[in-house]
Amino acid sequence: MIVSVRSQLFSNLRAYSCYYRVISVLRQSDIGQQTHHTNVFTNTSNLLRESFLKRCDSLKLCRRLFSNVDTNSSFDLNEYSSVADETLESLSDKFEDILENQQIVADPDVCLNNGVLTVSLGKAGTYVINKQTPNRQIWLSSPKSGPKRYDYVNGHWVYKHDNVSLHSLLNKELSEILDKNIDFTDCDYGKQK
Secondary structure, three states: HHHHHHHHHHHOOOHHHHHHHHHHHHHHHHHOOHHHHHHHHHHHHHHHHHHHHHHHHOOOOOOOOOOOOOOOOOOOHHHHHHHHHHHHHHHHHHHHHHOOOOOOOOOOOOEEEEEEEEEOOHHHHEEEEEEEEEOOOEEEEEOOOEEEEEEEEOOOOEEOOOOOEEEHHHHHHHHHHOOOOOOOOOOOOOOOO
16 A cells, blocks of 8 residues: 555655655555555655755755744743734724724624634635744734734834735735725834834
8 A cells, every 4th residue: 555655646746845744644554554564664755855855955945844933032932922912902902993983894803812813804804813822923814915924023023025014014905995094003013113
């Protein structure tokens, strides 16, 4: 069975970033038949590892194999939790204030629960803003701009790919959706220093 799995995986393997998923599948298919297939698994694992690392070296990519968790020691877990919770609570209050005084979105809903803020805007879509504790980030899923990951930089949450703050993006998108000027900068950690 593992030989057919191995053949399928090799024929379908195009992206080397799938390396660890491939190994996981091979390990799962090897359960219960470990003594018989150990050599096949080891050879496949070594071959994939060598191929993967050569490809990374040739493309001059870093050998980042699992995730890009940045455990910035200057931003400890307690401080992160406090800042992230205050940010989400402040955003939740602001969304409730904005949505109770508008007529464009039918049946809006704002819910903050266990570090996840969900804002339903009817046909305009749903925003989800949540804590990502291992990375010390706040993640946003926007119906307009898609997913973004915000880092806490100089007193506010910034998306490092475009240097736009979470609050600035919400200003722009909610102003477009509600067809009026919306300002989230008065929320906690909303003003840029």
